[in-house]
Amino acid sequence: MCPCQCLGPAGQTRVLVFLNGRLVPEEQAVVSAFDRGFLYGDGLFETLRVKNGVPLRWDAHWRRLAAGAETLRIKLPFTSDFLRAQARELSRQNQLPEAILRITLSRSVGQRGYSPKGADTPTLVMSLHPAPPLGPTSPQWKLHTASLRVPAGDALSACKSANKLLHVLARAEAEAAGADDALLLNPLGEIAEASGANLFWIEGNALHTPPLSSGALPGVTRADVLAWCQSQGIAAHKTTIDLSRLLRADGAFLTSSASGVVEVIALDDEAISTSSMTHRVRTALLAAWAIEANATAVR
Structure with missing residues (x-):
């Protein structure tokens, strides 16, 4: 389990993940066994540094994600502004202002085989992970x-x-x-x-x-x-x-x-x-x- 944790309603620690428009506990962040991202790697991802709760260089990462989605013919299900706000909220609620943010976009579920026909509702996940330290001296x-x-x-x-x-x-x-x-x-x-x-x-x-x-x-x-x-x-x-x-x-x-x-x-x-x-x-x-x-x- 990722160590970025916060207190849930009952005082228990939990990890929140963004999944298709909502922040949900880690154990509820489930995608289909037939998701094409799982079956074929049919998707994209971005990795961002989060500092002081801010996902750095967001616009540049978004442009690359959008360009990749256009190449793969996957429709982005959310706007840049919405996802940026959700990323900051994810950092706040997980009490992890310094982290690595991963955005994962999958074509989601379609018919069996390589054809993307019918896979019209993409899956988008954002998760936080421990960040390597950034000291004044380089590794x-x-x-x-x-x-x-x-x-x-x-x-x-x-x-x-x-x-x-x-x-x-x-x-x-x-x-x-x-x-x-x-x-x-x-x-x-x-x-x-x-x-x-x-x-x-x-x-x-x-x-x-x-x-x-x-x-x-x-x-x-x-x-x-x-x-x-x-x-x-x-x-x-x-x-x-x-x-x-x-x-x-x-x-x-x-x-x-x-x-x-x-x-x-x-x-x-x-x-x-x-x-x-x-x-x-x-x-x-x-x-x-x-x-x-x-x-x-x-x-």
């Missing part, structure tokens, strides 16, 4: 190159699909090798992303990140870092890269909505240089998150 992670490959230039790469089996297996392989995360390549040998984060590396005073055409997810935090670089006059390039170039980099880090900026110190047991730029980016990102949370919390 230092080791990466392992996954044996599986992600497609390059695939239209579905832009969707945060509920079917993440490739990423699950890549992460398991990395952990079995003693690493913290997996580095995923496409069939051309180009680096795409980590299993749950985007990659940046540093060459001199410039930042680089793989282009979306290499198979990377259009990460919200990735976009924020690129925008920050532009505001600071820091060169930032979308560059195809192989493993040998990454090992020669002056520094590298991962970005995600859950962990912010995480420094990379090794790849396949070979050391990668560290750079003060990583700390600078992390500090700027955490400051921006704090400003957003404090400004929105008082509304």
